[in-house]
Amino acid sequence: MSQPIEVHLIASSGYPHDVAIAARGCAWLKHHGYHVGNPDVLARRYLRFGGTDAERLADLHAIGTGGKRELTLAVRGGYGLARLLDKIDFERIAGQARASGTPIVGHSDFTAFQLAYLAATGGVTFAGPMLLADFGAEPVDPFMWQHFEAILRDPAYTVDVAAPQVVSRPAAVEGTLWGGNLAMLCSLLGTPYLPKIDGGILFLEDINEPPYRVERMLLQLLQAGVLARQQALVLGDFSNYRTTDYDNGYDLDAVFDYVRALVDIPVLTGLPFGHCPRKLTLPVGAQARLTAHADGFTLAMSSYPTLGSTR
Numbered sequence: 001m002s003q004p005i006e007v008h009l010i011a012s013s014g015y016p017h018d019v020a021i022a023a024r025g026c027a028w029l030k031h032h033g034y035h036v037g038n039p040d041v042l043a044r045r046y047l048r049f050g051g052t053d054a055e056r057l058a059d060l061h062a063i064g065t066g067g068k069r070e071l072t073l074a075v076r077g078g079y080g081l082a083r084l085l086d087k088i089d090f091e092r093i094a095g096q097a098r099a100s101g102t103p104i105v106g107h108s109d110f111t112a113f114q115l116a117y118l119a120a121t122g123g124v125t126f127a128g129p130m131l132l133a134d135f136g137a138e139p140v141d142p143f144m145w146q147h148f149e150a151i152l153r154d155p156a157y158t159v160d161v162a163a164p165q166v167v168s169r170p171a172a173v174e175g176t177l178w179g180g181n182l183a184m185l186c187s188l189l190g191t192p193y194l195p196k197i198d199g200g201i202l203f204l205e206d207i208n209e210p211p212y213r214v215e216r217m218l219l220q221l222l223q224a225g226v227l228a229r230q231q232a233l234v235l236g237d238f239s240n241y242r243t244t245d246y247d248n249g250y251d252l253d254a255v256f257d258y259v260r261a262l263v264d265i266p267v268l269t270g271l272p273f274g275h276c277p278r279k280l281t282l283p284v285g286a287q288a289r290l291t292a293h294a295d296g297f298t299l300a301m302s303s304y305p306t307l308g309s310t311r
Contacts, residue, residue, distance in 0.1 A: 004035040005307060006070040008102075009131060010059050011041040011050030013109040015077025016132055019043075020077070021239075025136030032145075032158035037066065039118050042075065049080045061111070063104060066097030069307065071152070075179075076132045077108025079241050085112060090120035097123065103305050106130050107205075108275065111180030116193035116242050117177065124304045127180050127203075127273065128281030128308070141277040148281045158300040159280060163270025166257070170293045171266045175232035177301060179203040186217045189224050198229045201290050201299075203282060203297040205236035205274030211247065214238060215255040222262060231288050232266045233259075234297075237274030265294050267284055 007029060019042065026036045041059060044051035051059070052086040063072050094117070096103060104125040108115070114125045129135060129144055151157045176197050179185065183205045186193035206214065219225050238252055259269040268290075273279045283304035291298045 002033070002172070003069060004030075004033050006066050007034050007036045008062065008070055008072045009036060009041050009075050010063070010072055010106065010169050011044060011075045012056045012059060012113065013042045013050065013074075013080035014048060015045050015050040016042050020246055021136035023129060024138070025131040025134075026106055028135050028140055034071065035155050036265050048078070050075060054082055055086070057087055058089055060084070060093060063093050064098075064100045064102040066100070066102070068100055070102050071307065072101060072104040074098055074104055074106025077106075077110060078180065081109050081112040081185065085091065087114055088116070089118050090123075093117065093232045094121035094123040095141055097305070100180070101211050101305055101307070103307060105281065107182055109184060111184035112188065112193065114180060114284045115178070115185065115195055118192055119195035122283040122285065123236075124283050125276070126281050126304070129279065133275070133278070134277070137277060143272070151281050151283070151301070155304070155306050156300070156302040158298060160298050161270055161272065162296040165268055165270070165292060165294055165296065166260060167266060167268075167294055168290055168292070171232070172289070172291045173201065173266070174287070174289045175199040175231050176202050177201045177203065177282060177286050177299075178284050180205070180284060182206040182214065182217050183209065186220050189220065195285075198273065199234045200225070200230050200232045200233060201288050203236060203271055203273065204232040205271075206238050207275035209238065210241045211250055211252050211255045212291075213256065214252065217250045218259050224261070227263050227265070230265055232268065232292070233263065234268045234271045234290070234299075236271040237276040237279075239275050268292055268297055270296070284292050298303065
């Protein structure tokens with residue numbers, strides 16, 4: 001049997017709301033060849049956070065210090081990383097992660113770290129599953145697990161997404177793949193923690209945001225000049241929202257059609273990513289080629305760390 005992959009947990013935002021789910025996630029990973037080396041972080045509580053600011057900062061600064069077969073995995077999202085951004089030594093983390101080839105994985109509130117890390121160092125992380133919502137789920141989603149395992153071991157990975165698109169003509173673009181949670185990305189506008197990506201492929205998702213708030217944030221990105229600098233906008237899962245009678249037919253499709261009419265780039269929908277069980281693992285800051293057509297799109301990704309590599 002091969003040596004297990006060590007998992008370094010990052011409790012940089014909220015704490016586990018259910019210890020049984022956390023234990024189930026650790027057990028599932030162990031059964032599949034991953035050993036959680038610091039489960040003590042799961043017991044920490046400070047206000048609504050997974051530890052004090054100093055404890056959570058220490059988690060981040062320990063990334064990449066565990067050897068050649070280590071994976072850094074966020075416990076959950078919530079809120080908390082914004083309190084740490086001006087205290088994080090991103091260069092230190094990048095040096096450690098590159099020397100050890102440590103992939104860094106998470107999403108939701110963890111988007112703030114990922115984008116700030118990219119802005120400060122050019123370092124690539126992965127928008128992907130987390131301990132509680134994904135590995136602690138019953139059952140663990142096979143699509144998520146397949147793509148998580150595959151991209152972390154393959155330095156060039158391609159996914160095909162079958163989802164009808166509103167495209168006037170087939171499109172093919174290349175650029176930096178970046179993005180994550182829409183609300184977190186908007187919270188970084190006007191700060192040094194938002195990377196300045198020109199010619200990029202921007203992917204976005206969110207949860208608990210009704211259509212008018214999604215539109216407001218997308219317009220904020222448009223009016224701040226972010227969308228004009230991209231080659232494509234790829235929209236993932238926008239889940240757990242409600243419309244009312246007052247919306248009068250105004251839904252997310254109406255939002256996306258409106259934004260599509262304002263920008264001169266492909267706006268694609270149906271990316272399997274976000275606060276949903278069926279999600280891809282996407283390298284934030286990697287190179288990608290996006291090919292879109294009426295029946296879906298293909299995303300070919302490269303130039304990202306894999307387990308045991310030194311990039």
